[in-house]
Amino acid sequence: xxxxxxxxxxxxxxxxxxxxxxxxxxxxxxxxxxxxxxxxxxxxxxxxxxxxxxxxxxxxxxxxxxxxxxxxxxxxxxxxxxxxxxxxxxxxxxxxxxxxxxxxxxxxxxxxxxxxxxxxxxxxxxxxxxxxxxxxxxxxxxxxxxxxxxxxxxxxxxxxxxxxxxxxxxxxxxxxxxxxxxxxxxxxxxxxxxxxxxxxxxxxxxxxxxxxxxxxxxxxxxxxxxxxxxxxxxxxxxxxxxxxxxxxxxxxxxxxxxxxxxxxxxxxxxxxxxxxxxxxxxxxxxxxxxxxxxxxxxxxxxxxxxxxxxxxxxxxxxxxxxxxxxxxxxxxxxxxxxxxxxxxxxxxxxxxxxxxxxxxxxxxxxxxxxxxxxxxxxxxxxxxxxxxxxxxxxxxxxxxxxxxxxxxxxxxxxxxxxxxxxxxxxxxxxxxxxxxxxxxxxxxxxxx
Numbered sequence: 001x002x003x004x005x006x007x008x009x010x011x012x013x014x015x016x017x018x019x020x021x022x023x024x025x026x027x028x029x030x031x032x033x034x035x036x037x038x039x040x041x042x043x044x045x046x047x048x049x050x051x052x053x054x055x056x057x058x059x060x061x062x063x064x065x066x067x068x069x070x071x072x073x074x075x076x077x078x079x080x081x082x083x084x085x086x087x088x089x090x091x092x093x094x095x096x097x098x099x100x101x102x103x104x105x106x107x108x109x110x111x112x113x114x115x116x117x118x119x120x121x122x123x124x125x126x127x128x129x130x131x132x133x134x135x136x137x138x139x140x141x142x143x144x145x146x147x148x149x150x151x152x153x154x155x156x157x158x159x160x161x162x163x164x165x166x167x168x169x170x171x172x173x174x175x176x177x178x179x180x181x182x183x184x185x186x187x188x189x190x191x192x193x194x195x196x197x198x199x200x201x202x203x204x205x206x207x208x209x210x211x212x213x214x215x216x217x218x219x220x221x222x223x224x225x226x227x228x229x230x231x232x233x234x235x236x237x238x239x240x241x242x243x244x245x246x247x248x249x250x251x252x253x254x255x256x257x258x259x260x261x262x263x264x265x266x267x268x269x270x271x272x273x274x275x276x277x278x279x280x281x282x283x284x285x286x287x288x289x290x291x292x293x294x295x296x297x298x299x300x301x302x303x304x305x306x307x308x309x310x311x312x313x314x315x316x317x318x319x320x321x322x323x324x325x326x327x328x329x330x331x332x333x334x335x336x337x338x339x340x341x342x343x344x345x346x347x348x349x350x351x352x353x354x355x356x357x358x359x360x361x362x363x364x365x366x367x368x369x370x371x372x373x374x375x376x377x378x379x380x381x382x383x384x385x386x387x388x389x390x391x392x393x394x395x396x397x398x399x400x401x402x403x404x405x406x407x408x409x410x411x412x413x414x415x416x417x418x419x420x421x422x423x424x425x426x427x428x429x430x431x432x433x434x435x436x437x438x439x440x441x442x443x444x445x446x447x448x
Contacts, residue, residue: 001078001079001085001086001087002065002078002085002088002089002145003079003080003081003082003084003085003087003088003089003135004062004065004066004088004089004091005089005090005091005129005130005133006129006133007090007091007126007129007130011091011092011093011097011122011125011126012058012062012091012092012093013093015096015097015100016046016096018100019036019047019096019100020036020039020043022037022100022104024037024104027104028051028103029049029051029258033258035049036048036049045059046059047096050208050264050288051099051103052095052096052099053206053208054205054207054208054288055095055099055149055150055169055206056095056206056363057149057167057203057204057206057383058092058093058094058095058096058147058149059093060364060379061089061167061380061383062089062091062093064076064380064381065078065089065091074381075385075388076384082133082134082135085135085143086388086391087143087144087145087165087387087391088135088136088143088144088145089144089145090126090130090144090145090146090147090164092122092126092146092147092154094123094146094153094154095147095148095149095150095153097118097122097153098111098119098150098152098153098154098155099152100118100119101117101118101119102152105117111152111155112155114156120156123155123157124156124157126154126157127157127160127161130144131160138398139394139398140163140398140401141161141164142199142394142398143164143165143391143394143395143398144164144165145164145167146161146164146165147167147203148166148167148168149167149168149169149203149205151169151170151172151283151284158194159194162194165201165387165390165394166194166195166199166200166201167200167201167203167383168200168201168202168203169202169203169204169284169286170202170284170285170286170307170308171195171202171285171306171308172283172284172285172286172306197308198390198393199390199393201310201383201386201387201390202308202309202310202311202312203379203383204310204311204363204379205286205287205288205290206288206291206363206364207288207291207294207361208264208267208288208292209264209267209268209271209292209295209296210268210295211295211358211362212272212296212297213355214297214351214352214355217297217351218272218273219273220272220273220274220275220298221251221273222251222252222253222270222273222274223250223252223275223276223336223339223340224249224253224274224275224276224277224301224335224339225253225255225270225273225274225276225277225278225298226243226246226253226254226277226278227253227254227255227256227257227263227266227267227270227289228256228282228287228289229256229258230243230254230256238280238281238326238329238330239280239282242278242280242303242329242330242335245330245332246278246335246336249333249336252336253270253274255270267292268296271292271293271298272296272297272298275298275339276300276301276322276339277289277292277293277296277299277300277301278301278303279293279300279301279302279303279304280303280304280329281303281305281306281307285304285307286307286308286309291361294320294354294357294361295358297351297354297355299321299347299350299351299354300320300321300322301321301322301324301335301339302321302322302323302324303324303326303329304326310361310379311360311382313389314360314382314385314386315360319350319353320350320351320354320356320357321350322339322342359377360377360378360379361378361379362379363378363379364378
């Protein structure tokens with residue numbers, strides 16, 4: 001049961017009206033590469049610009065809650081009374097708001113400032129309205145749902161909405177904030193204070209390339225394909241080193257480029273004619289590239305030690321993806337030798353499994369038609385089902401908060417790891433704890 005918070009149209013579909021009325025192209029890309037300005041005749045309901053469209057989950061989730069009675073396959077039902085709701089959905093197009101400021105803001109680099117920032121004013125408006133409602137006071141916001149797919153979405157107010165259920169494409173953009181809030185704590189564990197797999201949901205990007213069905217699959221003469229920017233920051237430094245290692249490998253294609261019309265056609269051809277598609281971390285642990293590979297039936301090769309993936313527990317990524325540690329990927333020739341040793345039978349099985357999960361990452365049947373709803377068993381319903389899995393823990397946190405006596409102090413975070421487990425290596429007769437063998441399981445304090 002979902003209650004849709006009462007926000008003015010100007011904060012969701014009204015932002016689409018504003019976007020399509022913008023007179024100029026996105027300042028971050030060449031004017032000739034912006035597919036939305038001037039607006040095409042019969043333009044799609046959500047922008048086609050790749051910088052924005054990849055984050056369109058906010059549009060499709062709100063769409064699933066609006067209009068006439070929900071179809072029989074819907075995973076949610078909308079209620080008119082917030083007291084009857086399991087969760088409260090906040091219908092703010094945070095990505096569109098942020099991207100318009102980033103692409104059309106008054107001055108370059110002014111996004112992080114509050115003065116003269118239209119996105120900040122909208123963020124502030126949303127938070128003030130939502131937190132003043134009795135539904136927020138009832139739960140402290142823990143049962144509210146915000147869609148924050150863009151790494152910059154609601155940048156200025158994240159601490160205020162941290163108790164809520166946040167729908168994000170990765171946790172990468174939150175690490176720096178957590179480190180800052182921890183006062184420079186140098187622990188090797190990431191101690192999340194704002195995001196956690198316990199309360200939040202990793203959602204897929206909207207793929208930018210058309211879906212290739214298994215019956216349309218053709219020969220794939222290229223072993224490994226990658227298209228994107230070579231030079232990235234933070235975790236993307238691994239990408240640069242990997243690029244240099246792969247550049248002169250036979251049957252490997254490494255292309256630098258932007259997803260404009262030309263780059264899009266190159267990516268379609270490259271992904272459809274390659275056995276494997278490389279997915280290294282960039283500025284963030286994941287990207288839209290992974291879901292383009294799935295749509296293209298190109299077996300993803302994921303080189304990102306910190307990646308979080310949508311719908312884990314519902315699907316098993318090892319059935320259609322290859323996971324490679326950064327350490328192994330950095331060894332000369334290791335990755336290509338590994339991929340060449342995968343048999344045709346294994347690759348065919350991976351590709352059949354890819355075809356079997358393509359629909360799970362679909363937000364839409366046709367982006368160009370506003371009359372076509374999301375697929376019955378697609379991304380939208382999977383997101384709602386994933387939120388449903390969080391409810392018992394969220395309800396427990398709300399109940400625990402009610403009995404906290406006035407003046408009680410609770411730590412800001414919980415440093416939790418796997419319990420010590422002795423593991424014996426029979427060859428070395430050496431004992432070590434599980435924490436020496438596996439990454440810590442990090443959980444957030446649900447009592448924030």
